Amino acid sequence: MGLSTITRGRRLRLHLRRARAGMPWNRVFRYLSDTAYITPILIGLASAWLFAFVPQMQEIYLALIERPDIARGVGGLLAVALFAALLYAWNHVEVTRRIDRIYPEHADIHFDRRIFRLRDIYCAVAASLPFVGILLGLAQVYRHVLDAESLRDSGGLPQGHALGTLSDLLDMVIASGAVTAFVWGALIVLLLRSGRHAVLVWFCALVALVFAIVPVAAPDWTLGATRFAGPLVTTALVLIEIAVLVRVVVIGLTSFLWLIRALPSWALLSTGRFPGLRYAVVAALPLIAFVFLVRGIIADRPDTQPLRAAALEHAGADLETSFKTWLHQRKPEGGGRYPVFIVAAQGGGIYAASSAGAFLAAMQDHCPAFARHVFAISAVSGGAVGASLFTAAFADSKASGRAPKAAVDVEPGCGSFVEPRELTKRLRTITEDDHISPVLAFLMPDFMRGLFPASLSAPEALSEALPFGVVGRDAILERSFVESFRRSDPSGGGKPALHGTGSRDVILTAPYSQSWPDAANTDLPALLLNATWVETGYRVAFSPFDLQSFGGGTLYSFRDVGTKAPDPSLIGAAVISARFPVLMPPFVSELGGGQRLTFVDGGYADASATATAFQLYEEVKRIGGDDVDVYLIALTDKLKALNATDVEPAGLEPVRSWIYDTISPLTTLLSVRDLQSRRAVTEASKALGDRMIVVQLDQRAFPLPLGWKLSELSSDIIRLTIGDPAGCTEPEAVKASDEGVRMAIRNSCELKRITALLTPKLVGSWQLSPG
Incomplete structure (x- = not known):
């Protein structure tokens, strides 16, 4: 050895x-x-x-x-x-x-x-x-x-x-x-x-x-x-x-570094015949740099007063008039309190879009009167996409005569949730399509355009200069959803569409302002698609009525902000709400005079969309008074306790290193962002009690993606965990089950509450039986 x-x-x-x-x-x-x-x-x-x-x-x-x-x-x-x-x-x-x-x-x-x-x-x-x-x-x-x-x-x-x-x-x-x-x-x-x-x-x-x-x-x-x-x-x-x-x-x-390093020496070498000039240049350079720095510090700032005046201009429609008109068209005389739902759909990419679409489609498929009781949907990011797709699919179904009717005097109640029906199948087909590939393909072109000045790199400017239209990854994501919507049409398309004639996706591609044109003559919910105002951090939503009057100074509609409110397509407004940086560029609203406002993903201000929904709930309850029973339905995974007895651990042991010191500010920002959402949901839950219905979308039971591509298995998991009213069992069974099953059972009981509210009762002089 x-x-x-x-x-x-x-x-x-x-x-x-x-x-x-x-x-x-x-x-x-x-x-x-x-x-x-x-x-x-x-x-x-x-x-x-x-x-x-x-x-x-x-x-x-x-x-x-x-x-x-x-x-x-x-x-x-x-x-x-x-x-x-x-x-x-x-x-x-x-x-x-x-x-x-x-x-x-x-x-x-x-x-x-x-x-x-x-x-x-x-x-x-x-x-x-x-x-x-x-x-x-x-x-x-x-x-x-x-x-x-x-x-x-x-x-x-x-x-x-x-x-x-x-x-x-x-x-x-x-x-x-x-x-x-x-x-x-x-x-x-x-x-x-x-x-x-x-x-x-x-x-x-x-x-x-x-x-x-x-x-x-x-x-x-x-x-x-x-x-x-x-x-x-x-x-x-x-x-x-x-x-x-x-x-x-x-x-x-590597190739040009030698040139950058050689330039100062070359400049000094060229003054070799004039030694005095060489010393003067060396002495003057720091002085010149100092003058430019001082000038940049004390330079006149642009006048922000016109910007503030434009941002606070009140141009929105009146919520009170809109809601009373909406309620009058639905509530029969002597029918008691009318159930009114306000839905909050959280963000989270295709996972949130699929969850929101699955819940709304299942409820509408099996409870034909559901949409008539939903006054508004507050949605953010992926939830905004899912709510918009549901609205467009439901409008198409109504326009084609395929949707079960929910008459004013006779509401048919709810049927079995076992078999998926048209809206559920259609929303599933759309959300399972590949929406990530087109966005990835446009990442590098958008990055290269971003190296040029804004006046040259904007798609609009390039489209004018080039013989073909130029789009960015935001526009291509919109087109991807529109393409999937068209391909999912059960009838094959070609029939007149809502608000006009032409392709059946008209409500999805028409201006957002046409998605809720008349509160008295539509079964569609009002969509509040939330974004975050970059310059202030406020919530700004696409909304058919003003929000500033009850927004507490931090909530505005795009009608309230600026002298010219943007009016993109419905899917365009949803994608603006989903503009998470890197994957999506920010949305810019020009005010004129070189001034502009910038907006990004609404999840930065509140990823749960509950803050906006809660403020709207309180205002609707005040307006409706004794004529309505208002409920807030939250589709969220943010319902976590925020009290002294349930403090979440920060970690198993303290970490102290330069790496931790470097990343801790970013970690803090993300934690605070998540906390804002949890706080909004928890405060609403405490204030509303049994008036808040929570459909939990907890990802701890089964991790789900936040991108724009969803598998069939994940789609099945989402639909199973949303629940079925028939699956609501006793509390003892909930305790003995797996976490994912417990969540599905809890959600089933929440859906059972909603169906109970939609069960026909005394309407006018008729006593209706359930079913």
Whole structure:
């Protein structure tokens, strides 16, 4: 044993001497450090984190596996392989250049061979990282499917078409992992044997250039092409764009850094014939810089008084008149208190859109009088999208004569919730479509346009200068929902639509002001789509009536803000409410004179939409008096206790480091943002008591994505947890069940309360029976 150890030590010293080859150790380590090019490895690590831990990516895998969509799955893996090959080739080209530069300093062929081996290892590591991320993401999917299986089996919940095949789904996840590992291995072998790495880099650069130009030149074609290719392909192409852009930036900075460093010396060298001028320039430069700084500090600020006056101008319609007109059209004489619902639909991307759409559609499908009792829906972000899609689908159903009628004098009550009906099926079809791919395709074009001045980069300005229309990722998201809405039409379209003739999506694409044109002659609810005013932090909502009069100074309608209220399409207003930074650009409202207001996702002020709904509730209750019973229905996951007995722990042990100090401000902002929503829901719950109906959308039982792509399994989970009035059981059964089942049962009891309020009672001189 001792002899073996001595032999190994001698061999190690021999290898070190050979590696050193007579060179100083500092030079050896410098050469070794050049074998790893850090930028591709960092991009590979970022992509691994994206593929492994972002819930939206896991939802994409699940959507591909459960169909199964083999063509898009294989295409996605090949696109990821191209991205991984770019990382390999990029690392290979740069390290080879470095080795070629240092070779004349030692001219040792044996040393170079070992360096080349190290280069290939690092290149393979960079190319492997995306596939490692996908495999980790598939492991997360496997765990989610197991959770769904437990949720189904523990409570005897009905099986949707995705929930009914969970065992097969687990096998398919494993098979997908095996295919991914095979593609990974085959790619590495191919790259190790390939010698055209520079050609591969240029090819990827060409792909990135084409993928950046096509969305600008042909947005409609891009919408169809990206949805046809699928989100995994689109994600890989966006990563290729990012990698190419980073490479161009790195090369540019490296190439021109010498010029930036040389300019001061060149300027001083040019004054060599005039020494006095050289010293004068050196002395004057700090003074000139100081003058510019002072001028910037004390410069006249623009007059903000016209902006404030415009922002506070009262131009909205009257809520009291609107509500009394709405109530008079519905409430029969001598019918007692009329139930009035105000719904709050929280934000959260496609998860919130699907939840809001599923709840509203199920209630309307099975309780035809439901919409007549919903005066308004306060919605934010994804909830705004879901509420808008429901309103458009319901309007289309009424216009075509397919919707069950809810007469003024005879309300039909509620039927069984077992079988999904038209609105439920249609909303599900829309929200399960791929809305993330078009948005991803427009990320890089929007970023590149953002480098230019606003007057040149705006889509409107470019559309005037170019022979084709230019749109951004906000407009393409709107078009994606409109396209899905059209394709989901049960009748195939072509019939007259509400408020006019033409395509059946007219209420979705018509101006927002037409979505609630006449309170006396519509069964549609008023939509309050909340956004956040960037300059003030106030809530500003698209609303058919003014909000400033009862908003407490922090709530306005767009009618109350500015001299010219924006009037986008209904889906456009919903997307404005869902403009989360990075994924969506902010919305800008021009006031004239170079002044403008900026608005982003309404979730920054209140992600639950409950604050606006609660203020509207109090005003409606005051106006309606004894003629109405007002209820607030909150679709939220923000109902958590905020008292001394239920303080949430900050962590298991204190953390003190420079990393924690750096990220703690961002963590604090996100925590406060979440707290604002929880606080709004909790305060409303305490104030209203049994007048508040909470349908819980808790993601702790089953993690759901916040992006714009939803799988069938997640869609099933959402609809199961929303509940069914027939599933309301005794409290003892709730305590003994799984958390997800308990939530479904609680929600079922809340739905039972709503159906009880809609059960026909004494209307006029007639006594109606339930059913």
